[in-house]
Amino acid sequence: MVTGVTGQDGSYLAELLLSKGYEVWGVVRRRSSTALARIDHLVENDDALDSSLHLVNGDLRDTGSLLKILRQVRPDEVYNLAAQSDVKVSFDLPEYTADVTGLGPLRILEAIRELDLPSRYFQASSSEMYGLVRDSLQSEGTPLHPRSPYGSAKAFAYYTTRNYREAYGLFAVNGIMFNHESPRRGESFVTRKISLAAARIHYGLQETLQLGNLDARRDWGFAGDYMEGAWRMLQTDHPSDYVLATGESRSVREFCELVFQEIDQPLTWRGIGPEEVGVGPDGRMLVEVNPQLYRPTEVDILQGDASRAGGDLDWQPTVSFQELVRMMVTSDLEVAERQAARENSPSK
Numbered sequence: 001m002v003t004g005v006t007g008q009d010g011s012y013l014a015e016l017l018l019s020k021g022y023e024v025w026g027v028v029r030r031r032s033s034t035a036l037a038r039i040d041h042l043v044e045n046d047d048a049l050d051s052s053l054h055l056v057n058g059d060l061r062d063t064g065s066l067l068k069i070l071r072q073v074r075p076d077e078v079y080n081l082a083a084q085s086d087v088k089v090s091f092d093l094p095e096y097t098a099d100v101t102g103l104g105p106l107r108i109l110e111a112i113r114e115l116d117l118p119s120r121y122f123q124a125s126s127s128e129m130y131g132l133v134r135d136s137l138q139s140e141g142t143p144l145h146p147r148s149p150y151g152s153a154k155a156f157a158y159y160t161t162r163n164y165r166e167a168y169g170l171f172a173v174n175g176i177m178f179n180h181e182s183p184r185r186g187e188s189f190v191t192r193k194i195s196l197a198a199a200r201i202h203y204g205l206q207e208t209l210q211l212g213n214l215d216a217r218r219d220w221g222f223a224g225d226y227m228e229g230a231w232r233m234l235q236t237d238h239p240s241d242y243v244l245a246t247g248e249s250r251s252v253r254e255f256c257e258l259v260f261q262e263i264d265q266p267l268t269w270r271g272i273g274p275e276e277v278g279v280g281p282d283g284r285m286l287v288e289v290n291p292q293l294y295r296p297t298e299v300d301i302l303q304g305d306a307s308r309a310g311g312d313l314d315w316q317p318t319v320s321f322q323e324l325v326r327m328m329v330t331s332d333l334e335v336a337e338r339q340a341a342r343e344n345s346p347s348k
């Protein structure tokens, strides 16, 4: 059972599980329009695979739906990837975020316990919980200091997962995942926002890119690698929590620089703080800072130590930072090319 199957991670995890011959039950919440873009290829290929993907209606805010699915499916493994996962949005929707991202996991764990299922449970925990970081490299033992309603909700879910393991003996684990990206990343997250904007600028569809804090640093890896790690965590003999990270930290500014290099528009930075802009080789302003995109409290730097996952799970990231940037820009150039073709089509 995979919650959040329509999200970035859910699509990679569903692919991985199907390739291993699993029968996958993906939980989908009700939308007024389809939200299946990321898994369309899996649904369509259903017949071509030995295993299969079933989609069921459910919502992390609705205990009854979770109980019904768990009772019907009796899954061997539950991957809880669903969340209101946007940190900035969590400041605007704190109660909603606490409900989905914090209480949602509790509802699933309580249902597993209530139904007395032997299901193994994976919780998508987040490096955002470290917040105001206490160690230069964050590992499983680093104290938590959340800096957003999202981080606080994830911390509640993290402790709840541990408590259900200790109190009731459930096989319940936290993957403490640092930022991971891909061409399927949601467009509001900074990496995808940059790669898509650069591609659109390349095709003349957009003039400039507005960003918030350019100095924030993140440990960015490839989403597919992190879902391999999630799967490995449920195949161990003893349930335990693991950090998944690359160990490298880069700034938003560095990410921007590499992306614009990929489209042959190397940036030069001018000005400081809210006045800072990034200009292209011909002096055109391509990037500008918009202070409205700053957060009330920021997580300045994240850099993870995944050596425990390396030792116990034999897990390593396989995609470098440069490869990740190239992968995202290549994909978004194709997206923007299609958008440009539509803009220029005579029928428009």
Ligand code: NAP
Pocket: 003, 004, 005, 006, 007, 008, 009, 010, 027, 028, 029, 031, 035, 058, 059, 060, 061, 080, 081, 082, 083, 084, 085, 086, 100, 124, 125, 126, 127, 176, 177, 178, 179, 180, 181, 186
């Ligand atoms: P994502 O693309 O935002 O996907 C979130 C998924 O949750 C979507 O399928 C969404 O459905 C679903 N969802 C949201 N609210 C729901 C609700 N009330 N009931 C049921 N489903 C709901 O996130 P992601 O990047 O794949 O991340 C997956 C998980 O890992 C999340 O829990 C996230 O917080 C966590 N995480 C992510 C990262 C990262 O860097 N990506 C790092 C650490 C932890 P719709 O498609 O209908 O919106």
Ligand code: G4F
Pocket: 085, 086, 087, 088, 125, 126, 127, 128, 177, 178, 179, 180, 188, 189, 190, 191, 193, 210, 211, 212, 213, 214, 216, 217, 218, 252, 293, 294, 295, 298, 299, 302
């Ligand atoms: O891409 P972001 O929105 O990701 P953030 O806040 O690190 O959260 C992501 O990673 C977490 C793991 O650490 C996940 F748990 C969470 O679900 C999500 O996937 O922002 C990254 C950084 C921030 O410091 C932000 O202030 O980029 C900075 N930033 C600068 N300009 C921007 C922008 N972020 C966004 N989204 N949009 C901007 O224009």
